[in-house]
Amino acid sequence: MKITTISILLISIFAVSCNKKENTMSAVNHIMVKDSLELYKKMYDEAAYFSIDKNENAQKQFAPQRIEDVMAKVVQDFSALMKQEENSSLLPVDTNGNPVKVNKMSVINHKWLIIDFYGEGIVGESLIKYDYEPDSVTEFQMLDTVLY
Numbered sequence: 131m132k133i134t135t136i137s138i139l140l141i142s143i144f145a146v147s148c149n150k151k152e153n154t155m156s157a158v159n160h161i162m163v164k165d166s167l168e169l170y171k172k173m174y175d176e177a178a179y180f181s182i183d184k185n186e187n188a189q190k191q192f193a194p195q196r197i198e199d200v201m202a203k204v205v206q207d208f209s210a211l212m213k214q215e216e217n218s219s220l221l222p223v224d225t226n227g228n229p230v231k232v233n234k235m236s237v238i239n240h241k242w243l244i245i246d247f248y249g250e251g252i253v254g255e256s257l258i259k260y261d262y263e264p265d266s267v268t269e270f271q272m273l274d275t276v277l278y
Contacts, residue, residue, distance in 0.1 A: 178236050189240035195264065201237055204260060207268035208235070208243070220272050221256060224249025242273075251278045 154185050178184045182201060192200045212232065212264055230249035243258045243276065254277040261269040 157250075180215070182239060183235040185239050188241075193238035200262060200264075203264075204237065204243075204262055205235065208270060210267075211270060220258065220270055221245065221247055221253070222249075222252060222275060222277070225251035230254075245271075263275050 150194065156267045161262070175184075182188055182197065187207075189197050221232075224230055228249060230247040230252060232245055232247050234246040235243055240262070241259055242258055245256045245258060247254055254275055257273045259271045259273050261271075263269075
């Protein structure tokens with residue numbers, strides 16, 4: 131009887147000890163996930179700092195219009211311009227003389243776009259100034275280009 135009682139007591143202590151260890155590991159994992167999420171949020175905020183989405187001063191330049199509507203028009207006007215043949219002064223042509231393709235475009239503020247482009251034998255980025263007018267086509271001017 132004494133051995134059975136001692137055995138049950140030891141098994142109970144072992145079970146409680148294992149449960150505490152699992153709870154501790156769970157708490158450590160929770161803290162690690164929380165820290166990782168906070169790190170990625172901070173990294174996103176840093177990356178998005180130069181974006182119209184986070185730039186309240188630039189957004190105020192378009193008031194009272196909704197920023198989503200303004201950006202949709204700017205992107206639409208840029209896309210329409212890229213489909214025209216006389217746009218060669220805005221973005222370079224590739225080694226075959228074809229217009230480059232836009233890979234990504236980001237609106238920095240109320241005046242600038244940055245474009246990542248590629249083509250046959252050419253890859254680069256361009257900084258483009260835009261002048262938005264609600265009732266006319268957005269005007270674009272290439273400021274500088276970097277080729278890789």
